[in-house]
Amino acid sequence: MTVPQQKAPDLTFSGKSCASYLAAPETAVIVNLAIHLERPLLVEGEAGCGKTRLAAAVAEELELADRLIVITVKSTMQAKDLLYRFDALRRLQDAQNPGNQLARSVYPYLTLEPLGHAIREGKPCVVLIDEIDKADIDFPNDLLDVLDRFEFDIDDLPREESDACLEHKGFARHVAGPLQGVRPLVIITSNREKQLPEPFLRRCLYVQLDFPDDPAILAEIVRRNLAVHQEDVADELIAGAVERFCEVRERAQASGAQKLPATSELVDWVRVLHWQQRNSASVVSQPLTVADQAVLFKIRHDLERYRAHIAAEASR
Amino acid sequence: MNDAGELPPLLLGLFRELRANGVAVGVRDYLDGLRALRLGHGAGSRQALRELALALWARSEAERRLIARWFDAIPEVPPTLLERVEGVVSTLEESVHAGTSGERSRRTTIPPAVPPPTASSPGKTGGAAGEARARISFAARHEGEGLPLPRLPLAPQIAEHYVLQPQAAISARNLAVLWRRFRRSTRSGAGAGQRSEIDLPATIRERCxxxxxxxxxxxxxxxxxARLLVLADASTSMDPWRPFLATLAASLPLGRLASAELRYFANLPRRKLFADVELTQAEPLDDLLRENAGAALLIVSDAGSARGYLNHRRARQTIDFLAAAARRFAAIVWLxxxxxxxxxxxxxxxxxxxxxxxxRPRLPMLPLDAASLLRAVDILRGQR
Incomplete structure (x- = not known):
């Protein structure tokens, strides 16, 4: 390599050492890029493929599990709701009492919200902004500048109160991390319900989580997830279930299902099989029971298509 | 490659190629590429370098294809050259290990006659931070020396580029952003049923x-x-723009208009308009015009220009319709x-x-491009 080597930061994500999550090597590469370049990471992929779980896994492996900040986006949310909150109603209430000096200023009613707090602290942490596509289409654009520079202004705070706010609350009108601070790792998930703006995509690193095709990896994922529930499931049953599941998924794909069963459905299914005390042989050979179908298919239309597909195969 | 901070030829060439193809990669993306390389990403093999480039710079399927094409176009490194490079690196490393510890790295220059740059010396970089590393320079000391930057062949194999994947002229998102420009903000609009916002001056007055x-x-x-009625032509000559009409339909609910209705017609609006693009659910034109009186009207139709027809009768009927519509609608634009x-x-x-x-001002007929769309919305909101 002709570029001079710098010492890489110690934080590296391998994707393998988390107790309940297994990340693909390609995913780990991009996560590491995001960590080292301090850029936000946009995660997309099928529903049930572990987009949200990725953030927890990254936090766990970087030993930041207690510093994982989860922000679930709601449709009414604005970008500034992630940064700070101004309690105007409390202030109005307090202002009813003419003797209340507190209500004369704005800063006592300001609090930093999770992302704002993480930016000010400048300590390593993982911020998960979950399902960004649920918000209004202006939301990512408003967030763009904040995720770019990791600093923001509190517009509701009058400039003359900035010093008082710094003294009492520890932050001024302009909030930025300390000089030697570390930027938080921001992980954003999207279900592609809305298209994200081009500048936003440019700013983020992008990773697409695909459904793992390799049965061995699937079995490992199931094993890790079941270990968390402390359920002792026979390897044989897992192997049988994975084999059958791949078959079902293939058929569902062929029948044009809208929502294919993914890893989360597989894990649930294996747990159901375990509770029902079924064995590997019966899972592989027998048709799906009603309970199996209910676990694997989430949309009625998909289930009907799947059944029709099976019937058509049988009659052939 | 020099220490002043320049991407190795392989990535620099790719970066230039992306720029030349209109991909919006900027200075920051370039610097991020440098930083990533310095941190040891993309080292080890060409595949790793390719993955790095994809992760850093590709955001759409087209960009991914471009990067893939780029890496495919670079010829394979002959194994003999690889061996030579490996040999040079290992001898250098040995000498560095054996030599004084003060000398951290040494440079050597491979004769510039060798074909494509390997950019990274495979298998030998990455990791081992702090250890003495041998470094090889592929770059020239002066302009015009050293390895040339790889380029993609300019002309593709066939005379023209065919885009075989259907692509929307404009995304629903961008259209929705345009609709949001079309605003008439009031406090007593159709949607303002309940009083839910605090009126500060009135509150203070009440308190006093x-x-x-x-x-x-x-x-x-x-x-x-703001209300909008869109009349779209769904005749066969408009078939190439069916995806655009679908995008238009999808974008209307996102536009936050008080009401936005879309109706279809064939060739020109006659007595019946249709709620679906297959022209099966008919509605009387007069009812619709009455309901939407005072709204803005957007017409989307090629008006015979797709096939180059001139039909005087159709033109006269359309002009009559427009004259009737002008009495009912606040603004009319033809796209x-x-x-x-x-x-x-x-x-x-x-x-x-x-x-x-x-x-009255003449009917504005606008083509379908970004500037015209912006102007269309301006006209619809009453700014001519």
């Missing part, structure tokens, strides 16, 4: 008048009362998806050039 405040005074929140140069000597030109009755 009574001496205490029982409850804050509320007012309806501001809402958009013609054909380029303006193709309107000449067709029905579209007749309609566009028809003089408007009683001193």
């Amino acid at each position: 008048r009574r001496g205490l405040l029982a409850r804050p005074v509320c007012r309806p929140p501001r809402s958009n009362c 013609n998806p054909m380029p303006a140069a193709r309107w000449r000597a067709t029905t579209a030109e007749r309609i566009a050039d028809a003089p408007a009755a009683d001193g």
Whole structure:
């Protein structure tokens, strides 16, 4: 390599050492890029493929599990709701009492919200902004500048109160991390319900989580997830279930299902099989029971298509 | 490659290629590429470098294809060259390990006659931070020396580029952003049923008048009362723009308009309009015009210009319709998806050039491009 080597930061994500999550090597590469370049990471992929779980896994492996900040986006949310909150109603209430000096200023009613707090602290942490596509289409654009520079202004705070706010609350009108601070790792998930703006995509690193095709990896994922529930499931049953599941998924794909069963459905299914005390042989050979179908298919239309597909195969 | 900070030729060439193809990669993306390389990403093999480039710079399928094409076009490194490079690196490393510890790295220059740059010396970089590393320079000391930057062949194999994947002229998102420009903000619009927003001046007045405040005074929140009726041509000559019409339909609910309705017609609006693009669910035109009186009207049609027809009767009927509509609608815009140069000597030109009755401004017929769309929305909101 002709570029001079710098010492890489110690934080590296391998994707393998988390107790309940297994990340693909390609995913780990991009996560590491995001960590080292301090850029936000946009995660997309099928529903049930572990987009949200990725953030927890990254936090766990970087030993930041207690510093994982989860922000679930709601449709009414604005970008500034992630940064700070101004309690105007409390202030109005307090202002009813003419003797209340507190209500004369704005800063006592300001609090930093999770992302704002993480930016000010400048300590390593993982911020998960979950399902960004649920918000209004202006939301990512408003967030763009904040995720770019990791600093923001509190517009509701009058400039003359900035010093008082710094003294009492520890932050001024302009909030930025300390000089030697570390930027938080921001992980954003999207279900592609809305298209994200081009500048936003440019700013983020992008990773697409695909459904793992390799049965061995699937079995490992199931094993890790079941270990968390402390359920002792026979390897044989897992192997049988994975084999059958791949078959079902293939058929569902062929029948044009809208929502294919993914890893989360597989894990649930294996747990159901375990509770029902079924064995590997019966899972592989027998048709799906009603309970199996209910676990694997989430949309009625998909289930009907799947059944029709099976019937058509049988009659052939 | 020099220490001043430049991407190795392979990535630099790719970066230039991306720029040349209109991909919006900027200075920051370039610097991020440098940083990533310095941190040891993309080292080890060409595949790793390719993955790095994809992760850093590709955001769409087209960009991914471009990067893949780039790496495919670079010839494989002959194994003999690889061996030579490995040999040079290992001897250098040995000498560095054996030599004085003060000397951290040494440079050597491979004769510039070798074909493509390996960019990274495979298998030998990455990791081992702090250890003495041998470094090889592929770069020239002066301009014009050293390895040339790889380029993609300019002309593709066939004479023209065919885009075989259907691509939307404009995304629903961008259209929705345009609709949001079309705003008429009032506090008593159709959607402002309940009083849910605090009226500060009124609250303070109330407080001063009574001496205490029982409850804050509320007012309806501001809402958009702009209404839009879109009439889209769904005849066969408009088939190439079916995806655009679908995008248009999808974008209307996102536009936060008080009401946005879309109806279809074939060739020109006659007595019936249709709620679906297959033209099966008919509605009387008069009812629709009455319901939407005072709204803005957007017409999307090629008006015969797609096939280059000139039909005087159709032009006259369309002009009559427009004259009738002008009495009911606040503003009318015609969006013609054909380029303006193709309107000449067709029905579209007749309609566009028809003089408007009683001193009204002439009907604006606009082509389908970014600037015109912006102007169309400006006209719809009353700014001519």
